[in-house]
């Protein structure tokens with residue numbers, strides 16, 4: 001699995017720990033920055049670049065997921081979700097980590113570096129990466145509706161106003 005990682009200053013230290021952890025499990029890690037601490041850096045471009053790389057890889061048939069960090073993870077999730085084809089989930093417990101995959105087929109996990117102990121974050125990421133999307137019809141149907149809205153602005157058979 002290729003794992004694309006991005007953060008901002010708030011998650012930089014944690015990002016290094018997570019990248020080493022994930023690489024030690026045999027995954028290929030691609031870091032989208034930042035490369036050094038700058039308390040005034042801005043998360044959008046880092047997270048959008050990671051999300052674009054996930055979308056590109058998946059479109060090419062490469063098994064890939066993304067991990068984005070920030071202080072809360074909120075802005076990072078929002079940034080990643082601006083990229084077509086990305087389903088970024090803000091994860092804050094083992095249950096939301098597994099549900100993000102099982103129900104949402106999330107391809108990016110957003111985590112708040114200031115909200116958890118390091119061990120907890122590693123566990124959230126492990127659960128997210130290890131959990132498959134079983135493809136249950138009702139979940140696949142809802143995900144397809146999101147994709148349809150993303151590309152057409154409409155959802156066939158549903159009123160959008």
Ligand SMILES: O=C(CO)[C@H](O)[C@H](O)COP(=O)(O)O
Pocket residue numbers: 008010011039043069070071072073074075076
């Ligand atoms: O979580 C974030 C966005 O959702 C950012 O990491 C957070 O807003 C950065 O805050 P500050 O500039 O005060 O360190």
